[in-house]
Amino acid sequence: MASSQKRITKELAEVLGNPPEGIAVNLVDEGNVHNWNIVMDGPEGSPYEGGKFKLLLVLPTDYPFKPPKISFKTRIWHPNVTFDEHGSMCIGILKPEAWKPSSKIMSVLTATQNLLAEPVPDDAVETSAAEKFKNDRPLFNREAREYTRKYAK
């Protein structure tokens, strides 16, 4: 789809030319603009601080009419990310009813960053993390920090 190509190229140029703080982007394979590698710094003041998290962003062929898919390649202990090899993330902007064709990848990236800083336990996919986040914050922070040290250094 040609229209999709032009749009993605433009977005890629924008993100590369003016990357949001704490986010680095490159293509998985230079010849394919649909798969992006993302490296995200754990936000300051969060238990993820100091960690570097790899994510994979996949743009479907009917992007931007369909939302991108984003997942953590680095294990992360977080209420909204599955603590497994899939690292699937639940984030509002990518839900089909919220996504609009004019929504931008940049918004997805900053929304992901915000989610790291502020989990949304009511939208949890990793329930044990959500429970601890809600009921025992110090314990949650300690565990999340340990996992960050273990996997994201």
Added chain:
Amino acid sequence: MSSEDDFMSGMSSDEDDVLQESENEEGSADDFGFDEPEPDLGFSQKEDVQKKKKIFDVNFKVYQPKDIQAQQDDLIDEVNMILDIRKEDAAILLRHFRWNKERLIEDYMDRPKRVLEAAGLGTNVAGPPKLEVIPGFCCDICCEDEPGLKSFAMKCGHRFCVTCYNQYLAQKIKEEGEAARIQCPAEGCKRIIDAKSLDLLVTADLQQRYHELLTRTYVEDKEHLKWCPAPDCQNAIECGIKKKDLDRVVPTVVCDCKHRFCFGCILSDHQPAPCELVKRWLKKCADDSETANWISANTKECPKCNSTIEKNGGCNHMTCRKCKHEFCWMCMGLWSEHGTSWYNCNRFEEKSGSEARDAQAKSRVSLERYLHYYNRYANHEQSAKLDKDIYNKTERKMTQLQSASGMSWIEVQYLNSASQALQTCRQTLKWTYAFAFYLARNNLTEMFEDNQKDLEMAVEALSEMFEKNVQELAEPKLKVEIMDKTSYCNKRRVILLADTADNLANGVWSWGIDF
């Protein structure tokens, strides 16, 4: 009779005349009337048909697609005039308010801005929707900026190229089946796309699908409207019965396509049993299907000589080919006993308490009891199918006979009426057995079983006449007998349903098994 009025809320009285089924309580031999439009027999049936409404009849109205469209248009016109807003906006507002016109007008009068905002109709800039070519425009979705690019913006001002708009709308309509709540493609903009703008942006087939979907939301949003569940039927039915009424009334409606169904649960006609009972019964039958299956098998052995007997008509009166023993398919009892007043094939004889003392015996009794009712329930279902087969076979022969004997189409219609009566009465009988399964044993139940017995005997008698061969059927005497029996069956059905509905409305049935 005043109790029936409780169930008729939400319907205006001028609709009453539409709702009369052409069933007659004192049906004359000329008048078997069920769902079929009656052939005009040369005299007006009007006076006969305009009988007082029966207690088990509910008010309902059938709407064709064009009626449903007209209703929406009327509401839109009204709101358009009262609130002085564009028709497209009126339509969006009405859909947002789930077609509750009164609440829309009230809310809009109170705070129009807030209502428009909530319905996705933000601030207004005047002018009809149109495609434009804007110099220097770059589409935010596809990033195309070539000169001459046609673009469109709704009143929120978010502008996109026509190609992107088209793809966006196609996905929403075709893939997601969305119509009433498609928003502007701009991120965070809640403005709803209106029909006029949409027609400007998509091809004719998508426009048609969109309008179909919009029409569906009208019926789906309206509490008193439901789609006829018959496959390929596009009609909707309006009925004022509410969910909370369903333990006291069985709202049976008949679509113009002839499909009879319950407005409460959308299943096929299940009078006299209330919806909840039907749900429980069907679940029980599904759960117990293995135990019950062998019973409803189509072959049995003659109780006298044990030779295999197959059932190939709806009638329960079996005659063994080999020994000529006549018996009842249901209870395997002597047929000669069935014509007399001590016919009790329909009634389950409860065993005395002493016989069922231990748990195992009790469970056997309860299984026997269930099988008694299930057996008869399943048998009427099966017999209705067999009667239908007989009718189809007969119909073909009657057509031949018509051309051979010169009998007119109208003169053979009595068979159609008989077939209709058999189908409808068996459907009722079938559900009387599910109903009786849950009943406690008392006087009312005895009366119910008497009604059931009367109807069942009449139906079996009609079924037997109906199975006669074509030569016999053409006899004037048998024809009159069939016509009489048909009208008698219909009458017995009406009596049974009226009594049952009356008791249900008054909440006087007592249940032995909760449902």
